[in-house]
Amino acid sequence: MAYSDKVIDHYNNPRNVGSFPKETPGVGTGLVGAPECGDVMKLQIKVNLDTGVIEDAKFKTFGCGSAIASSSLATEWLKGKTVDEAAKIKNTDIVNELKLPPVKIHCSVLAEDAIKAALTDYKEKSAARVVGAAS
């Protein structure tokens, strides 16, 4: 199967590989996987607590080229977005940008799931902080 140039570029030069300490305030972590292929993907966002803007994003993916490219692209897109804007990123946007073939659409779904999981984790942690501060 032939990968698109964009997939190959992200695969060879993945952006934003790495991680943040999970417990840092403003960090949200999403860890998701696809049992069919055994891929695991960790995606993290770092939100500026004053502005609500995602100022940094990192990922680490163990999987195929499309899964790596999808999550690499996702971190690029996340940076500079507000949490609400980030929630609007759809797997189909990733499919279009990377020209993923139908058999690789599940990789983009995984990336969308990872974004959602990271956002949820961030929101839960900020809610817990508010509750903690109030009590």
Added chain:
Amino acid sequence: MNYLEVFGLPRRLAIDADELQRRFYALSRQHHPDFHQGATAEEQAKALESSALVNAAYRTLRDPIARIEYLLRLEEGRETAEGTTVKPKAPPELLEEMFEIQEALQEATAGGLGAAARATLLAQRERLRQRYQAEERRLCGTLSQAWDNAPAGDRQSVLAALREALATRAYLRTVINDLSVALGEDEGSLVSNRRH
């Protein structure tokens, strides 16, 4: 007609292997194209179709794991692997663990595999293999029995447990395979879905 109905079986996971084989032979004879040579073209085509269905049904049902996967598809109202509506979810702790193993594996192989690292990976793979086998035993044993004995109200939770165990097995298989590749071996028997 679904695969279980082909053999006149109820929607249960306990299937007697000998009985299944007997029914398979009987149906194969009945539908075999050789016995329909004098029939009309339409009848011959029908016999061929039935014969193919019987073969596919037998291949799926004689394998206890494939049987469970098939049951899940039936219960979700779809009979093919495509168009998955219910995503199998592994326990979050397992996902964490798989991630950590992959991370450690990447670090170990990046530095070239020394004798000590090799021994560590071999021991780790052995432990994972044992868990993989235990998961298969649980799927084909207690979990299959749980399905067969579940009252209607409990079926969804048993299906969820089956899905989770299948997901766990799939993750373990991948990581075992990745360890084997790192160790320079080919895990032919376990590889059914290589990454591409």
